[in-house]
Amino acid sequence: MVFAAPGDALARAERVLETDPPPLHASVAHQVIGIWQRDFGDMRIALGHLRRARDLAAHAESAEREADVLATLGVALVHAGRTRQGLTAFERGVARGTGHTRARVLYRRAYVWWVLGHHREALEDVRRAIAVLRQADDVIWTARALTLRATVHLALGAVERADADFAAAERLWETTGQEHDKADAVESRGLAAFRSGDIPAALRLFDEAEERYAKLGTPTFMLSIRRCEVLMAAGLAPEALAEADAAIAVLDRIGGQSTRKAELLLAAARAARSAGDPHTAIARAALAVRLFAGQRRTWWETHARLVVLEARVATGRSSGRLVADAAAVADRLSAFGSPAAPEASLLAGRIALDLGWTADAERHLTVAARSRSVGPPLARMTGWAAQALRARAAGSTRGVLEACRRGLDVLDDHRTTLGASELRARATAQGAELAALAQQASLAGGGPRRLLEWSERWRATVLSAPPTRPPADPVLLSALTAFREIAARAEEARTEGRPVPALEREQRRREREIRSRTHHMRGDSPGDGRRFDAARLLERLGEGRLVELAVLDGRVHVLLCGQGRVRRFEGGSLAEAVAEAEHVQAGLRRLAHPGAEARLPLVEAAGRRLEELLLGGAVAHLGEGPVVVVPPGALHRVPWALLPSLRDRVLSVSPSAGSWLRARETEPPPGGRHVLVRGPGLATGGAEVPEVADRYGAATVLSHDDARVPRVLRELDGAALAHIAAHGTFRADSPLFSSLRMADGPLIVHDFERLDRSPYRIILSSCDTARLASVGADELLGLVTALLPLGTAGVVAASAPVNDAAVVPLMLALHKGLDTGLSLAEALRDARAAVPDDAVHQATGWAFTAFGAA
Template sequence: MRKAGVLALIGRHADAVPELVRALEVLPATSSVEWQARTRIWLGYLQLCLGHLDVAEREVLRAKEMLRGSEASMLRLTAIENLAEIAVAGGNLARGLQLFGDALAEYAQVGAVPRFVVVDLLAATYLSAGLVADAADLLDKFVGTPLPVVEQAELHLRQSSTLLAAGDLSRAHDIAIRSAEMFQKQGRTWFERRARLVAAASGHDDPDQVISLARALDAESAREAPMALTLAGRLSRPQDRLALWTRAASYRTHPNALVRAAAWHAQSLAHEEQHHRGGVLRAAAAGLDAIDEHRRLIGSSELRALATTHGRDLTTIALRHAATDPRTLLRWSERTRATALAQPPATSDAATIPASLAALRDNGRRLAEARAEGEPTDALERERLRLERAVRSESHTLSATTAEQQKPPTVEEIVAAVGDGCLVELVDVDGTVHVLVTHAGRVRRKVAGSTEEIAALLGPTQMLLRRASRGRATDMSALGGQLQEAILGDAVRLIADGPVVLAPTARLHGLAWPLLPVLGDRPFSVVPSAGQWLRARATPRPAATRRRTVLVSGPGLATGGAEVPLLAASHPDATLLAGRDAALERVLDQLDGADLVHLAAHGNFRADSPLFSALDLADGPLTVHDLERVRRAPYRVVLSACESGVLAPVGAEELLGLAAALFSLGTAGLVSSVAEVNDTATADLMVELHASLASGADPATALHRARRQAADDPVAAGTAAAFLALGV
């Protein structure tokens, strides 16, 4: 058994298996349950490395059962850790993270420090889930600490993989080379190959060496083989490229969905090399289907959105080949954007608030009080970070509540729904914005500016809106013209008179769109995708006899929530929650199934962790995690806080934030801001908005009327420009 362990350590997995089988033939005679279990755990690990996941799980489960009631707690922990690794290898991230959490909890219970191998595996799982910053934070704790030389090499390998995922190519390459040299000295060829693959993916490597490495990984049928062969194909001579990509594509039936997706990407490159456009698009579709399968098991909104990162290369090549035909480009744009919003979030128990979430809200209340009174907050800030980590970790272990996947709409469905209206969808194709205009049965395309050119205008836009929010008169007309030219270009001439539905790229979702002259004096709504717009249109409004209006006024507003009493007067049947009544559980209870909800509360958008974006209530912040516990989404919501509609672009054209959470729950329409807003001007704007809503106008029309009323006052106009109607 020890010999097999040494063989495993140096990566000779196939040679180690017979040694363990022979050990198991002898061990029963010794009546040592622990040694039998230890041997089966090793055997499970080796079968995992060889890609035999079912056999691996069976052996480790047998070992775990043998240890039931045993005092060998550390050995039982090893079994749990191996089961976690097997779950992740099989694509079940939620299950893997849950098992790793169980193992770490047991370490804490027995007062032991987790072994480095556990941290290494957990970091690898974070990388699979797209949680690059979490992996880096986990590994940073071991940098500079004394580790056995074997584990030092493994730490460097995982560090380099993390830096590669974060886009720090130079450091990733240097650390990967250091790791590879250490593995070479240790005679650990299996590990050395993986370190050299990271170095190759980071650039600066000799093409012939990369090709040789790819073929070696292919010879052992490694999960990394499709990636290595694809990279080798990019670096090889044209006459050799197709063979390497075709070989990478042979992994299309691999049990791991992400490996299959990588193989389909190679297949799409092979078709591209042969100028076979149809083959490229079919291969890309199959690869994205594999990623959908991977995502289908995930309950966490964050992990579902991040999972699309694995499809970024597939999306890029598909859009490139779809761009020549407007209808094909529209179909592919809808296939690859805001897909996570089509699946409702999972919660552990919608009726009971998790203890960590309740503690986080209490911490938020105490933090606000301490800041208001000028007291030290360092300890509370540390506690907040700890609680946020706990809440995120718990959410990551949730499995999906349904295996059904919402299919994107067909182009025919979109065209029919638009009718005589106008849908403008923006698509980023290789760094250039393509504008698709759907109207009166036609889909037409124009090419606008570059994403770099547009990005350079976003900072000045936010600066001007910030000036307006602080009461300084600002002329935004010149900047609005620049934005329109860069984003829409000649497509402006295709936009029909009347209301518009705008589906921007994820990066542009939070732009103050009213600044564009073509949109400034017409009703328009912003949606993440045409598919989300169709779902919003199909959402039934509560029956007239069951329609409830809810008005909420949070603490600390400069105007004291001045619009809320006025709105209450015009909605005598509304439920009013103000002062202490504006507490989270009461607010969530009233949100459930309401027709119209107005939330006047300070907002805080968290770019670093969008699901902790929050609205301040009497007893602490209402976060996205809280919103996801609502059983029935409110039909329409007005969020009057600063930045309440800001969404973080993540993955491949996905969005996270307060508005995204409401959309995924089933809310049909929202009005919210994408920048800082002036409190006094906001109060006036909200009164005008609600007067129009009460007359039967939809949010886009109501907001348009309110903007017109504010047009003569530069500060009011700037505030109105920061608000968008989302959905219907």
């Protein structure tokens, strides 16, 4: 009962003890309380009850009862870090029990062997247990044993065997009322889905398991450990670190299992390493090493040592001792049969290469490269990274590029199984090293066109195909509506000066629910099957130029495309350019308010410095036609119209050359509908909207209560032109919750992704609507990049705060140009020239950018 209804079992056991029961019954009651405390509470209390249960069983002269309690006590002692005492208890339990009872003891010892990382011993004990349990027709314990055997198979990388055992166990669980065990079965299926490469299914099953555990009121430490692994594979390392640290805090507070704490510390260390925080990774992993060593868990200790070594290398350390330590860890992991062994060999080879030890590097990298053909996607990525490093050490540019191509193809296949655009974007971080190796090889041994092709290979890949549309999920739709209502109430309370902590907590809960539901989506759009074609780009450019900025080793390389060829020019330091762009942003914020005219010369001077750093010698070869700029993610906030050579040009910006091509070839929808939206709270009230409406005649105008999210989305779907005058809010912490304020609350990126087709052209006339978050290898998340893959060919938006009053004449001039047949970029250029020649209006014009190609 303690695994069917834990709370009820605990209460019943306590009532039994109140009745002064005989020793045999008291032994059972103390064992139940001990199990509850062991798994859900305080280990110290658990051990006290289990020792009392053991003594009472001996007093009752029941060898079978004593054997059963000894097995439970053995598990508790191991989880408390007292491994030797725990194994001794099992030896006595196996000796005291017979038949069916002994099989149950063997099952629990198999579980302990798994906890300790002794997988071969675990498989032997569970094999012996299953044979007897099946013969005794013990459905519950047979299902438990099959689940355990499947989990051990997964630890050894035998996914197909694990699937078969999980399926058999689940069929048995359906015939029982063991709710906690059923929740554990769902969790185990999530782990199996992850091992087979299905991250959305793993996240969905883990969420389902968590809901089941919550109904039982039981903690979920093992689930947290497993979910951390999946979150890291999905590129959500900061979330994984937060979950692990939160679980550790709960475990410490209740005095829970020492073994689980060590595993959570290892999960936190891995997450910190993936999140680019090596010092936190070293601290967490070093503590995990000490705990595992004290618990005699060599398998786990070795995995923690690998994280310590990886984090030390990430801090810039490199030595012969590190090579030897990494090689020793690789040997131990290989002896254990761990799928992590190639990672350790790759680490040893990488350090050896840095030291110039080519023979040692070749030996270690050869071992690591064997994983490129088998296993889950990230394991094969490790193998291809090792192969690429081998080829680079051998001086083979062709070999480097082939290994990088194959490795990125593996990651492409993996990435397109993800339906959520956020997960697709973040997952590209796994390919950053291969993309960089390929670009470096192209720079050293190929021409500018090859460098362009490799720059495009792993840039803005999320925009290569429409995102998976969220399903007609009533839970998701309800969560979006509730989120909007809560956010609107919180905004109203802030305006009135009332406290909002409770509303903010509820808003964050709804955000987590929405993200969780979207992460469950499987990818259904593997792309259009076409690789980037430089020849097609050059053909479509005509008299124009496309400037793609590639960053290698911290330096900007300018790839100028046009006149049928690609040329390369040297730029400056990326770090200097980023710092200068931040200075410009600060200047534009000041210039959005009257009285800051003295800042104008400083901002213009910064624009000149940016031009030197970002365009270099390419400035002299830009020609007279339109210019498309393709910056890296780190430079997405540069106001490109501020650069002197671009100020009076037809200028547009695109996340990649490939996405510009797709936008260029996007056909406008039939019908030519125009939709104009005014959100609440604007200083000017969206004063441009009525005048623009008069220009277009039959335009749909939504304002006041009509500008509610459901109605706005219906009208935007498939429109030819949309103009939205609404407060924009950028969320750096969660870019897909960046929003436009409507009458009933925020219109967020997740809402736009539900459109069948977003407007062909869209103008966002308020602050911060073009701000984006750089994630993954070189991906951008935000309002603009959500629209481009959904059928929008061009967007005009602002990347900085703007003066509401100065926006009005700029927008009117922009629409005047569009009405005469100009493109967005052409109309924006002319609009900048048409507004008053003062600091506020100039800064407002520079803050707006045309994205895409419409």
